[in-house]
Amino acid sequence: MNADTGFAAASALKERLVVIGNGMAGCRAVEEVLARDPERYAITIFGSEPRVNYNRIMLSPVLAGEKTFDEIVINGPEWYADNAITLVSGDPVTAIDTAARTVTSASGRVEPYDRLLLATGSDPFIIPVPGHDLPGVVTFRDLDDVDKMLAAAESGGHAVVIGGGLLGLEAAHGLSLRGMSVSVVHLMPTLMERQLDEAAGWLLRQELERRGQTILTGANTKAILEADGCVAGVELEDGTRIKADIVVMAVGIRPATALAKAAGLAVERGIMVDDHMVTSDPAVLAVGECVQHRGACYGLVAPLWDMCRSLAAYLTDAPQGYEGSVTSTKLKVSGIDLFSAGDFSGGEGAEDIVLRDAARGVYKRVVLRDNKVVGAVLYGDTADGSWYFDLLKKGEDVSPIREALIFGQAFAQGGGALADPNAAVAALPDDAEICGCNGVSKGQVVGCINAGAHSLDAVRSTCKASASCGSCTGLVERLLAVTLGAEVESGPKPMCKCTSFTHDDVRRNIVEKGLRAMPQVMQELHWTTPEGCSSCRPALNFYLLCAWPGEYEDDQKSRFVNERLHANIQKDGTYSVVPRMWGGLTNPRELRAIADVVEKYDAPMVKVTGGQRLDIFGIKKEDLPAVWADLNAAGMVSGHAYGKSLRTVKTCVGSEWCRFGTQDSTGLGVKIERMTWGSWMPHKFKIAVSGCPRNCAEATIKDFGVVCVDSGYELHIGGNGGIHVRATDLLTKVATEEEAMEMCAAFIQLYREDAHYLERTAPWVERKGVDWVRAQLLDDPEAVGKLARRFSYSQKFSQDDPWAARVAGERRDLHAHLAQVRPLYLETV
Amino acid sequence: MLTGKWLDIGPTTQIQPGSARTLPVAGGDEIAVFHTMRGEFYALVNKCPHKAGPLSEGIVHGDTVSCPLHNWRISLRTGEAQGDDKGCTPTIPMKVDAGRMFLLREAVIGPVAQNGVAA
Numbered sequence: 001m002n003a004d005t006g007f008a009a010a011s012a013l014k015e016r017l018v019v020i021g022n023g024m025a026g027c028r029a030v031e032e033v034l035a036r037d038p039e040r041y042a043i044t045i046f047g048s049e050p051r052v053n054y055n056r057i058m059l060s061p062v063l064a065g066e067k068t069f070d071e072i073v074i075n076g077p078e079w080y081a082d083n084a085i086t087l088v089s090g091d092p093v094t095a096i097d098t099a100a101r102t103v104t105s106a107s108g109r110v111e112p113y114d115r116l117l118l119a120t121g122s123d124p125f126i127i128p129v130p131g132h133d134l135p136g137v138v139t140f141r142d143l144d145d146v147d148k149m150l151a152a153a154e155s156g157g158h159a160v161v162i163g164g165g166l167l168g169l170e171a172a173h174g175l176s177l178r179g180m181s182v183s184v185v186h187l188m189p190t191l192m193e194r195q196l197d198e199a200a201g202w203l204l205r206q207e208l209e210r211r212g213q214t215i216l217t218g219a220n221t222k223a224i225l226e227a228d229g230c231v232a233g234v235e236l237e238d239g240t241r242i243k244a245d246i247v248v249m250a251v252g253i254r255p256a257t258a259l260a261k262a263a264g265l266a267v268e269r270g271i272m273v274d275d276h277m278v279t280s281d282p283a284v285l286a287v288g289e290c291v292q293h294r295g296a297c298y299g300l301v302a303p304l305w306d307m308c309r310s311l312a313a314y315l316t317d318a319p320q321g322y323e324g325s326v327t328s329t330k331l332k333v334s335g336i337d338l339f340s341a342g343d344f345s346g347g348e349g350a351e352d353i354v355l356r357d358a359a360r361g362v363y364k365r366v367v368l369r370d371n372k373v374v375g376a377v378l379y380g381d382t383a384d385g386s387w388y389f390d391l392l393k394k395g396e397d398v399s400p401i402r403e404a405l406i407f408g409q410a411f412a413q414g415g416g417a418l419a420d421p422n423a424a425v426a427a428l429p430d431d432a433e434i435c436g437c438n439g440v441s442k443g444q445v446v447g448c449i450n451a452g453a454h455s456l457d458a459v460r461s462t463c464k465a466s467a468s469c470g471s472c473t474g475l476v477e478r479l480l481a482v483t484l485g486a487e488v489e490s491g492p493k494p495m496c497k498c499t500s501f502t503h504d505d506v507r508r509n510i511v512e513k514g515l516r517a518m519p520q521v522m523q524e525l526h527w528t529t530p531e532g533c534s535s536c537r538p539a540l541n542f543y544l545l546c547a548w549p550g551e552y553e554d555d556q557k558s559r560f561v562n563e564r565l566h567a568n569i570q571k572d573g574t575y576s577v578v579p580r581m582w583g584g585l586t587n588p589r590e591l592r593a594i595a596d597v598v599e600k601y602d603a604p605m606v607k608v609t610g611g612q613r614l615d616i617f618g619i620k621k622e623d624l625p626a627v628w629a630d631l632n633a634a635g636m637v638s639g640h641a642y643g644k645s646l647r648t649v650k651t652c653v654g655s656e657w658c659r660f661g662t663q664d665s666t667g668l669g670v671k672i673e674r675m676t677w678g679s680w681m682p683h684k685f686k687i688a689v690s691g692c693p694r695n696c697a698e699a700t701i702k703d704f705g706v707v708c709v710d711s712g713y714e715l716h717i718g719g720n721g722g723i724h725v726r727a728t729d730l731l732t733k734v735a736t737e738e739e740a741m742e743m744c745a746a747f748i749q750l751y752r753e754d755a756h757y758l759e760r761t762a763p764w765v766e767r768k769g770v771d772w773v774r775a776q777l778l779d780d781p782e783a784v785g786k787l788a789r790r791f792s793y794s795q796k797f798s799q800d801d802p803w804a805a806r807v808a809g810e811r812r813d814l815h816a817h818l819a820q821v822r823p824l825y826l827e828t829v
Numbered sequence: 830m831l832t833g834k835w836l837d838i839g840p841t842t843q844i845q846p847g848s849a850r851t852l853p854v855a856g857g858d859e860i861a862v863f864h865t866m867r868g869e870f871y872a873l874v875n876k877c878p879h880k881a882g883p884l885s886e887g888i889v890h891g892d893t894v895s896c897p898l899h900n901w902r903i904s905l906r907t908g909e910a911q912g913d914d915k916g917c918t919p920t921i922p923m924k925v926d927a928g929r930m931f932l933l934r935e936a937v938i939g940p941v942a943q944n945g946v947a948a
Contacts, residue, residue, distance in 0.1 A: 190868075198866050218846075344867075529891075530891070531891060537890065556848075558888065569886060569897055569898070573882065813844070813850060814848075817852060818838060818852045820853050
């Protein structure tokens with residue numbers, strides 16, 4: 001369709017303003033000019049779409065069926081007529097001649113200008129994978145795209161949306177409402193990662209999954225699959241295939257600069273403009289998504305409006321200058337409240353204030369720098385989004401309301417008394433409920449404090465407030481402070497600075513509430529940081545792994561280097577490698593392989609360890625997989641000398657050779673090591689088996705020690721040969737190898753399930769008391785069997801040699817360098 | 830690859846979020862390139878200011894990395910040690926454009942080396 005509303009002839013004496021682009025920016029710019037000086041310009045607008053100007057950001061509601069096209073039209077035909085604007089639609093401009101000051105359209109129309117305005121917008125970015133040009137692969141940019149999606153949705157079926165950003169999720173939502181089964185494929189680990197942090201992204205993901213969408217993150221599209229000349233599915237880099245009747249590419253946009261570039265205007269990522277939106281040619285201006293201003297390109301609507309105002313001011317000789325925009329985002333998906341603004345990436349001097357309300361599914365994070373709001377992420381409750389955004393834009397000092405800031409505008413500005421959270425708690429009526437789990441009112445808590453409960457623990461053990469899920473801990477602490485003033489006794493130490501929960505609280509909640517992912521733990525337990533720290537992440541990773549064997553997926557990012565690289569880092573950044581030698585036994589083949597590795601990789605040192613193994617030093621991280629391949633070839637697997645896991649089972653030679661030996665200590669040591677290797681634990685774990693009370697294997701300073709005697713096996717626990725030497729406590733004595741092994745498995749599992757991360761058995765046994773440990777294992781005749789079975793179940797998922805997987809090519813990126821840089825001057829030497 | 834102000838070190842997909850990879854420089858300090866969980870990229874000399882530990886192997890949280898040797902926390906933005914520790918690791922200006930990572934060439938090989946004086 002071609003349309004020409006033709007008013008040009010009537011205005012021959014006016015300056016000619018030609019606008020390329022009939023979209024939101026182009027038309028808004030014209031509106032702004034007309035508002036300032038309606039008589040100044042004779043205006044012609046070229047649009048490539050064969051229709052009037054509509055609100056592109058409302059395409060999502062059109063797709064979702066919440067609006068019709070007519071409802072999103074901004075300027076109908078009468079607007080062009082009333083303002084004597086010539087609209088040339090469906091006939092895109094194909095060339096600009098800046099010397100002659102004319103533009104030429106596809107149909108050959110040549111239009112002269114005095115001022116030219118480029119508002120060409122942006123083009124959707126198409127990832128160039130095989131099959132990207134198949135019928136059924138669409139973008140989400142204009143009404144034609146929406147029509148294609150609606151046509152596909154009519155017959156139901158499967159849709160795959162590539163891109164989990166704002167646009168992709170809105171497309172997915174619309175298609176899902178239209179009855180399609182939708183999968184979202186997103187390259188990054190977090191949905192909308194440019195607007196959301198990990199915590200909010202996780203909440204969003206949960207909600208979308210609850211609504212039936214399939215969300216695949218960290219998923220790299222490899223190809224779009226074809227059947228009968230049409231799209232049939234999507235294949236990911238990891239080999240996953242997803243069925244698709246339609247594929248929506250929504251991975252991002254790029255400023256549409258081709259026309260400007262061809263005309264010789266300065267273009268980088270976008271068309272370069274100054275503060276008055278003037279390009280490198282003084283007669284040519286540009287506005288909207290196609291421009292680059294002070295290094296920034298924008299893809300949201302609010303900056304467009306700011307630009308249009310500055311542009312119109314300049315075109316009507318009252319320049320005011322554009323200084324860039326701070327942007328905020330809301331997701332237009334009904335029922336999901338989400339807001340993001342400014343810079344929430346943290347950084348130097350940035351402080352996070354985080355509020356999580358698990359029961360309401362709320363996550364709020366405000367980022368401050370120099371006492372000013374610089375960013376905000378809100379999920380579940382966005383009522384205060386505009387207030388935070390306002391504070392952000394004004395750059396006001398918020399220190400007077402800092403304490404109450406996160407609770408929102410009503411609370412923070414509710415007047416002097418309420419701005420102090422202690423005062424707010426003091427102002428609560430006596431019958432206000434403090435602890436929902438146990439139904440405890442404020443009056444009861446205060447009564448119990450006045451009756452002598454002067455610490456959090458004491459309150460928990462008397463009136464039970466905050467003794468269950470713990471989410472009211474903060475309130476109870478404030479009540480203690482308000483009631484007692486400075487006399488509050490400090491409670492148990494929290495796990496780390498990110499939380500007020502102790503290790504025990506966290507472990508208990510993971511199991512009781514069935515928390516199965518790290519962001520879920522952080523949300524439910526009110527973490528005060530967005531993504532935890534290097535202290536809580538490894539601990540949570542272990543607790544989840546221990547609670548949900550076979551189900552929880554180990555998070556390599558939360559592992560210390562040694563457990564990520566399956567070797568021990570040394571002070572010079574090289575690694576030491578310890579292959580497993582079961583029970584300390586070895587043979588010529590293994591020794592030859594080790595000797596060969598030492599020579600082949602020029603290892604500067606080999607040493608016998610305290611646990612009867614051979615340690616090869618000075619291996620570079622890039623050589624590790626090759627070293628392991630050589631050791632694997634000789635039948636050796638990882639010795640886990642690097643892990644919070646079973647290290648070694650040290651043995652003496654026992655009854656097979658020793659004239660004093662009472663039992664086969666080496667044989668039992670090998671069996672125990674075969675049973676326990678590979679298990680992740682709170683800390684390293686060492687075992688020894690001595691063949692007689694002379695105890696040559698030093699079993700009484702190990703985490704678990706077996707001392708063989710004529711009548712059976714003495715089992716010892718909680719020994720340590722480190723800084724604080726601790727001899728073991730005798731746990732019990734058993735008659736057979738089988739009983740000794742079962743007790744060993746049960747003890748390890750008890751330790752795994754109860755101890756704090758990075759707590760060795762010695763301090764753990766001292767903290768809990770050896771009587772407690774005995775009671776757990778010996779009082780109930782079935783306890784040992786149950787614990788041992790849980791241990792053996794979890795071992796099913798941990799007894800794969802991690803070295804073999806790396807040799808086979810897993811996580812090559814952890815070992816290989818990105819590239820090597822050789823400066824020119826060195827190459828010529 | 831050998832000319833221009835920016836040195837192209839390849840596509841961003843080579844570094845998983847929440848981790849780092851290394852870039853040895855002949856005649857210079859090895860560089861660690863970080864990709865944070867929030868999708869940002871940073872490049873630093875791969876040496877902790879404390880005992881020269883390889884920062885590339887530390888746990889990344891927010892825009893800091895905890896050194897694998899003694900757990901110093903280093904800002905990825907500025908290279909400064911955080912908390913009570915004092916020290917600074919040099920940073921290398923980098924940018925990401927169209928899915929590829931670029932390091933400022935003069936910061937990678939150093940102004941002295943560029944003049945061909947040192948080696």
